[in-house]
Each structure stands twice: as structure tokens, then as C-alpha cells.
Amino acid sequence: MQKARRPLLAANWKMYKSVADSLNYAEELVRRADEWVDLPADLLICPTALALWAVGQKLASYPVRVGAQNLDLGTEGAMTGALSARLIRAAGAQYVILGHSERRQHFGETDRLVAEKTRQALDEGLMPIVCVGENDQENQQGLTTRVIQRQLAPVLEKLSPVDAASFVVAYEPIWAIGTGKVPTYEDAQRVAQDIRQGILRQWGEEAASAVRVLYGGSVSPDNIGGFAAQPDIDGALIGGASLKVDNMVRMVQQWQEADKA
Numbered sequence: 482m483q484k485a486r487r488p489l490l491a492a493n494w495k496m497y498k499s500v501a502d503s504l505n506y507a508e509e510l511v512r513r514a515d516e517w518v519d520l521p522a523d524l525l526i527c528p529t530a531l532a533l534w535a536v537g538q539k540l541a542s543y544p545v546r547v548g549a550q551n552l553d554l555g556t557e558g559a560m561t562g563a564l565s566a567r568l569i570r571a572a573g574a575q576y577v578i579l580g581h582s583e584r585r586q587h588f589g590e591t592d593r594l595v596a597e598k599t600r601q602a603l604d605e606g607l608m609p610i611v612c613v614g615e616n617d618q619e620n621q622q623g624l625t626t627r628v629i630q631r632q633l634a635p636v637l638e639k640l641s642p643v644d645a646a647s648f649v650v651a652y653e654p655i656w657a658i659g660t661g662k663v664p665t666y667e668d669a670q671r672v673a674q675d676i677r678q679g680i681l682r683q684w685g686e687e688a689a690s691a692v693r694v695l696y697g698g699s700v701s702p703d704n705i706g707g708f709a710a711q712p713d714i715d716g717a718l719i720g721g722a723s724l725k726v727d728n729m730v731r732m733v734q735q736w737q738e739a740d741k742a
């Protein structure tokens with residue numbers, strides 16, 4: 482059954498690829514355009530901030546968006562090293578990943594800060610992809626829903642139903658990131674459904690059904706079809722496997738195959 486929401490397949494390159502390597506990737510993707518260009522999915526590349534503009538330029542005439550992996554609060558000013566939503570937007574990004582567990586863990590980002598950033602992204606015309614998910618211990622203790630509700634509550638407080646179509650949530654169980662482990666497709670679906678139900682309780686059905694919910698964590702060409710077949714999973718946030726063009730092309734194709742089945 483094809484879903485009403487347009488799938489979003491997002492590559493998060495994290496701290497990988499020089500500007501030159503990023504451009505080589507973009508060129509190869511363009512060379513292979515006939516393999517993916519007509520597939521009905523939004524393709525998103527989130528390179529390092531250094532490569533964002535150049536990759537966006539290279540892909541400008543193709544249906545691929547570019548996004549940032551983070552933003553800093555503020556618009557402009559004396560903030561050494563910071564990158565605001567406004568600057569990121571002006572560099573050609575349409576999306577920004579926020580609250581990734583690596584930002585929460587290594588940079589001390591709190592639920593409140595992620596909520597502030599999400600609001601700012603939307604105000605500056607960027608679509609936020611807000612990452613949520615439990616760690617291994619929380620998973621073992623059956624706390625997944627509670628953790629995600631805690632992470633999302635301040636975000637939803639700052640947003641309103643009019644933001645729904647521009648708001649993306651990525652469910653990324655921390656124990657699945659970069660480990661090769663994945664939840665069962667049914668478990669991932671259950672969590673995605675829970676996320677949508679939580680939004681529905683606050684914003685009502687129409688808005689909740691417009692929000693895209695992605696799955697992330699060890700997604701690969703071999704398992705992506707199983708996630709695509711789930712009714713509440715609208716795409717994937719892909720780390721390691723997205724670093725190779727061939728994988729990316731295969732994943733877009735697999736998604737489409739499973740989605741229309």
C-alpha cells in the first residue's frame with residue numbers, strides 16, 4: 482500500500498568526507514541519475530557544513546535536497562564558530578538534523594535546547610528532522626515510549642499544527658546506530674505509531690498524519706525494504722550505508738519496491 486506521505490531518504494554523512502570527496506559523490510550520483518531520478522521519494526544529503534553549499538550546487542538541477550547536521554541558536558553576531566539557521570538556509574539547505582543522539586551525548590544537547598533549535602529552524606525556513614530514541618538500557622527496561630515522549634514534549638510545545646507538514650521526526654534507537662543491530666520491523670513500526678499517536682493527542686489527526694516519521698540505525702540495502710513496508714515509517718535516516726553512492730541508489734530503489742508492494 483502506497484503511503485500518502487512522500488518518503489524521505491536522508492543521508493547523514495556525520496564527520497566524514499572532505500569537500501573533494503563530497504563533490505565526487507555528488508558527481509557519481511548525477512552520473513547514475515537514470516537509476517533513481519524518477520522514483521517518488523525525497524532524497525536528502527547532509528554533508529559536513531563545509532561541503533553543504535558545493536554539494537547543493539552540484540545537485541541543483543536534480544530532485545535532491547541538501548541539509549545540515551546541526552545549527553546554533555541566533556541569527557548572526559559575534560558567535561565564533563557558530564552556524565545559524567539563517568546562514569545554513571542561505572547556503573542552500575532545506576533541512577537540518579537536530580537532536581541527533583551524538584549531539585546529545587558528545588555536546589550535551591538537552592531536550593529544551595533541541596526544542597529551541599527546532600523552532601528556530603522552522604522560523605528560518607528549514608525543515609527540522611528531530612531525532613529521538615532510547616539507549617540499550619532504556620530499551621531493556623521497556624522505557625522507549627517514555628523516553629521519546631520526554632524528548633518530544635518540549636519540541637511539540639514550541640510548535641503548532643501548522644508546522645506539521647514541515648516537521649520530521651526520526652526514531653533512532655541509540656543501540657542500533659552504527660552497530661549492525663536493528664529492531665524488528667514490527668517494533669520500529671510500533672514506536673513510529675506511538676510517536677504519531679503522541680502528536681495526534683496534541684495536534685489532532687490531520688496534523689499528525691502530515692508529520693513524516695523516519696527510522697534510523699544500521700539501515701542498509703538489505704533491510705530497508707522491511708522498514709519501507711511499515712505504515713507509519715515514512716523514510717530513513719541513514720549513516721554509514723549512505724557513504725557509498727551504490728548503496729544509496731539501491732536503498733532508494735528498494736524503498737520504492739517495498740512501498741508500492
Ligand SMILES: O=C[C@H](O)COP(=O)(O)O
Nearest residue numbers: 493658659698699720721
Ligand atoms: O543519522 C544516522 C544514524 O545515526 C544512523 O547511523 P548508521 O546508519 O550508521 O547506524
